[in-house]
Amino acid sequence: xxxxxxxxxxxxxxxxxxxxxxxxxxxxxxxxxxxxxxxxxxxxxxxxxxxxxxxxxxxxxxxxxxxxxxxxxxxxxxxxxxxxxxxxxxxxxxxxxxxxxxxxxxxxxxxxxxxxxxxxxxxxxxxxxxxxxxxxxxxxxxxxxxxxxxxxxxxxxxxxxxxxxxxxxxxxxxxxxxxxxxxxxxxxxxxxxxxxxxxxxxxxxxxxxxxxxxxxxxxx
Amino acid sequence: xxxxxxxxxxxxxxxxxxxxxxxxxxxxxxxxxxxxxxxxxxxxxxxxxxxxxxxxxxxxxxxxxxxxxxxxxxxxxxxxxxxxxxxxxxxxxxxxxxxxxxxxxxxxxxxxxxxxxxxxxxxxxxxxxxxxxxxxxxxxxxxxxxxxxxxxxxxxxxxxxxxxxxxxxxxxxxxxxxxxxxxxxxxxxxxxxxxxxxxxxxxxxxxxxxxxxxxxxxxxxxxxxxxxxxxxxxxxxxxxxxxxxxxxxxxxxxxxxxxxxxxxxxxxxxxxxxxxxxxxxxxxxxxxxxxxxxxxxxxxxxxxxxxxxxxxxxxxxxxxxxxxxxxxxxxx
Numbered sequence: 001x002x003x004x005x006x007x008x009x010x011x012x013x014x015x016x017x018x019x020x021x022x023x024x025x026x027x028x029x030x031x032x033x034x035x036x037x038x039x040x041x042x043x044x045x046x047x048x049x050x051x052x053x054x055x056x057x058x059x060x061x062x063x064x065x066x067x068x069x070x071x072x073x074x075x076x077x078x079x080x081x082x083x084x085x086x087x088x089x090x091x092x093x094x095x096x097x098x099x100x101x102x103x104x105x106x107x108x109x110x111x112x113x114x115x116x117x118x119x120x121x122x123x124x125x126x127x128x129x130x131x132x133x134x135x136x137x138x139x140x141x142x143x144x145x146x147x148x149x150x151x152x153x154x155x156x157x158x159x160x161x162x163x164x165x166x167x168x169x170x171x172x173x174x175x176x177x178x179x180x181x182x183x184x185x186x187x188x189x190x191x192x193x194x195x196x197x198x199x200x201x202x203x204x205x206x207x208x209x210x211x212x213x214x215x216x217x218x219x220x
Numbered sequence: 221x222x223x224x225x226x227x228x229x230x231x232x233x234x235x236x237x238x239x240x241x242x243x244x245x246x247x248x249x250x251x252x253x254x255x256x257x258x259x260x261x262x263x264x265x266x267x268x269x270x271x272x273x274x275x276x277x278x279x280x281x282x283x284x285x286x287x288x289x290x291x292x293x294x295x296x297x298x299x300x301x302x303x304x305x306x307x308x309x310x311x312x313x314x315x316x317x318x319x320x321x322x323x324x325x326x327x328x329x330x331x332x333x334x335x336x337x338x339x340x341x342x343x344x345x346x347x348x349x350x351x352x353x354x355x356x357x358x359x360x361x362x363x364x365x366x367x368x369x370x371x372x373x374x375x376x377x378x379x380x381x382x383x384x385x386x387x388x389x390x391x392x393x394x395x396x397x398x399x400x401x402x403x404x405x406x407x408x409x410x411x412x413x414x415x416x417x418x419x420x421x422x423x424x425x426x427x428x429x430x431x432x433x434x435x436x437x438x439x440x441x442x443x444x445x446x447x448x449x450x451x452x453x454x455x456x457x458x459x460x461x462x463x464x465x466x467x468x469x470x471x472x473x474x475x476x477x478x479x480x481x482x483x484x485x486x487x488x489x490x491x492x493x494x495x496x497x498x499x500x501x502x503x504x505x506x507x508x509x510x511x512x513x514x515x516x517x518x519x520x521x522x523x524x525x526x527x528x529x530x531x532x533x534x535x536x537x538x539x540x541x542x543x544x545x546x547x548x549x550x551x552x
Contacts, residue, residue, distance in 0.1 A: 129329050
């Protein structure tokens with residue numbers, strides 16, 4: 001039902017979507033993981049309470065999270081241009097994706113780390129662990145299964161956002177869906193892109209769940 | 221080994237200030253097993269956390285091995301904590317690490333080389349009787365086994381003191397006994413000073429040398445376990461040691477007598493002889509034998525007959541036999 005050209009286009013779309021999603025998720029974690037750790041430990045019941053920093057950080061994160069993605073995308077176009085040199089295409093889309101996903105990732109990481117039993121942290125403290133040792137020897141390893149599950153949710157959310165960027169020439173499957181399915185009324189193209197997106201989400205989610213289950217030593 | 225001087229701890233809550241510890245003074249000698257017993261909410265757990273400064277005392281001093289804990293820099297404090305390990309009621313093992321790796325944890329913190337740490341961890345797990353569970357995760361172990369891993373972990377850095385916070389409260393009586401035996405062994409063979417926090421008199425009786433009774437944030441009684449058990453002075457100690465009120469609630473209120481037999485009189489049929497000689501019947505409300513530091517002690521609660529003459533005869537008989545007794549008010 002599709003000619004060679006369309007199939008190639010879809011193939012390229014899949015690769016672009018994967019590229020945006022994976023790179024954005026990696027960068028979002030590069031920023032979000034330390035922020036999440038900071039949010040967790042500076043809490044008033046945390047390992048290293050600094051209520052002022054915690055409140056300020058929480059406010060900034062909530063602010064960024066409350067801006068709808070499409071508006072954020074348009075709003076930071078100058079920043080995108082400054083960093084990437086252009087505002088269209090998949091590489092340009094990575095900038096707003098990272099800006100939008102980092103605070104989200106920070107919150108996910110924070111909630112995963114807060115699940116770690118406070119008794120275990122207390123035990124680590126009683127053995128003379130420094131704050132830094134508690135972070136990388138206790139908090140993160142103990143929260144690992146939950147962090148991986150969170151990452152699966154984050155990557156699927158970012159994938160959804162990347163498709164949204166299609167409306168402003170963001171590249172990937174989203175752009176194909178908008179250009180062919182929406183503007184040219186090619187409903188079959190629309191349907192195929194949607195199915196492809198659903199399949200990719202399912203794969204990411206399933207992989208995440210499997211890894212999380214395999215790494216978790218609590219249930220056997 | 222550990223001295224507490226005028227230790228106070230208050231918590232600020234939205235309801236106002238709560239005084240959890242009031243002017244605590246305590247001296248724990250090197251090599252002893254010291255028990256602190258109290259009902260829940262007495263401040264026991266806060267007290268033990270003030271010793272390694274997991275809780276910062278509001279005022280007063282903690283002196284450990286000649287050092288004032290409050291004067292240590294944060295870095296020094298981390299170092300000192302390695303020589304005063306803690307064991308918890310809820311085990312607090314790292315769930316994502318095997319038993320062996322859990323025991324290795326404090327050694328990693330102490331920067332012990334990997335190979336050496338592994339060897340030491342294996343030895344310790346063997347010491348606590350878990351050499352077949354090296355690679356088991358905490359979720360695969362029973363409560364008693366988890367506590368053994370926790371004890372092995374606490375011993376890894378060769379501490380001078382072991383702080384035990386209600387370590388048997390989540391365990392059944394048999395497991396409790398075996399864990400206490402393990403602690404006793406450790407105390408004897410390694411010379412580690414042990415501080416035990418508990419609400420169970422059985423724990424104190426089984427292994428402690430001295431005991432402090434805490435109530436409402438204050439130490440109300442301190443002494444040799446035998447002394448406190450034979451002659452409890454404070455209300456709290458009596459509550460913890462004497463048979464509980466609800467066990468005899470169906471008896472009518474009369475005068476009662478608590479008799480304690482030491483090792484010598486335990487063989488004589490005292491009660492039978494007494495009833496024959498005094499021609500007075502008594503009702504045995506409660507009886508128990510306990511082993512304190514290897515010696516057998518019997519304890520009995522007798523309900524006395526109504527008439528004063530019989531009571532006087534009974535008391536005279538007991539005096540003559542040299543049996544320790546005390547009249548108790550039993551509230552029914």
